[in-house]
Amino acid sequence: MVFYFIGTGNSLYIAKQIEENPVSIPQVIHSENQEYSADSIGIVAPVYGHEVPSMVKEFLKNAVFHTDYFYMILTYGNRHGGAAELAKKLCDECGIAVHYINVIVMADNWLPSFDMNEQKKMEKHIEENMAAILADLGARRNRIAEVTEADRAAHRQFLDRMSRMPADAWQHLLQVTDACVGCGICEKVCPATSVRVTDGKAVHIPGNCQTCLACAHACPQKAIILTVPEVNPDARYRNEHISLQEIIKANCQK
Numbered sequence: 001m002v003f004y005f006i007g008t009g010n011s012l013y014i015a016k017q018i019e020e021n022p023v024s025i026p027q028v029i030h031s032e033n034q035e036y037s038a039d040s041i042g043i044v045a046p047v048y049g050h051e052v053p054s055m056v057k058e059f060l061k062n063a064v065f066h067t068d069y070f071y072m073i074l075t076y077g078n079r080h081g082g083a084a085e086l087a088k089k090l091c092d093e094c095g096i097a098v099h100y101i102n103v104i105v106m107a108d109n110w111l112p113s114f115d116m117n118e119q120k121k122m123e124k125h126i127e128e129n130m131a132a133i134l135a136d137l138g139a140r141r142n143r144i145a146e147v148t149e150a151d152r153a154a155h156r157q158f159l160d161r162m163s164r165m166p167a168d169a170w171q172h173l174l175q176v177t178d179a180c181v182g183c184g185i186c187e188k189v190c191p192a193t194s195v196r197v198t199d200g201k202a203v204h205i206p207g208n209c210q211t212c213l214a215c216a217h218a219c220p221q222k223a224i225i226l227t228v229p230e231v232n233p234d235a236r237y238r239n240e241h242i243s244l245q246e247i248i249k250a251n252c253q254k
């Protein structure tokens, strides 16, 4: 049993290599029964600020997992900042006995720092790295990926920067421009009902936004932009192996 969370499909591409039909966290998080039993249980999710998205944290806190082998695979784009160690701490806090946590570098979909056209071209050795992870999982290896002092320092610096920003800053990261034609794709790819089409135009609703950027990346008009400067506002990203329909199926809350 593999659970996943996505904004742009990287984590689904990885999850599908482990199991044919992984389960989307946004589709089960509101289910009454949050008890899962399986021979092995895995979580595949992107790294946001060196940690897992808040919806994944909520899922781990509320669900009960009965398994002999629990693992997490975290996709990241540039600097994981000790994500494996932070995920281990989260599992400990949630009372989850975790056997394996690894990270895998993929295209970085963070628009303020990266040009998606460049990211699409970069060689990140995904297939080789994934083959090693699959071998580990096949052998039921016990391992938490190595974290260096430099990783920990990067995370401390990040937390320091965040502490000087308003607590809800990330909730106001997205805005809709006049280019919006009200097609509603943004609404369908949002895992958190944080975008709504009202009077023929998309509106971003702060509060529960996961900042997954699914709406911005999937908008055919590029009408959803960030409130902070983007490296290339013309470039958007979706994992080349994942269709828009798969993103909608994973995230749609309608």
Ligand SMILES: Cc1cc2nc3c(=O)[nH]c(=O)nc-3n(C[C@H](O)[C@H](O)[C@H](O)COP(=O)(O)O)c2cc1C
Binding pocket: 005, 006, 007, 008, 009, 010, 011, 012, 045, 046, 047, 048, 049, 050, 051, 075, 076, 077, 078, 079, 080, 081, 106, 107, 108, 109, 110, 210, 211, 212, 213, 239
């Ligand atoms: C809000 C946000 C924060 C991110 N933070 C990090 C980060 O701290 N380090 C990193 O290397 N990549 C970071 N990324 C990039 C993603 O982790 C990476 O592109 C991931 O593979 C996206 O997965 P998805 O396609 O399944 O959504 C961030 C992306 C977003 C949207």
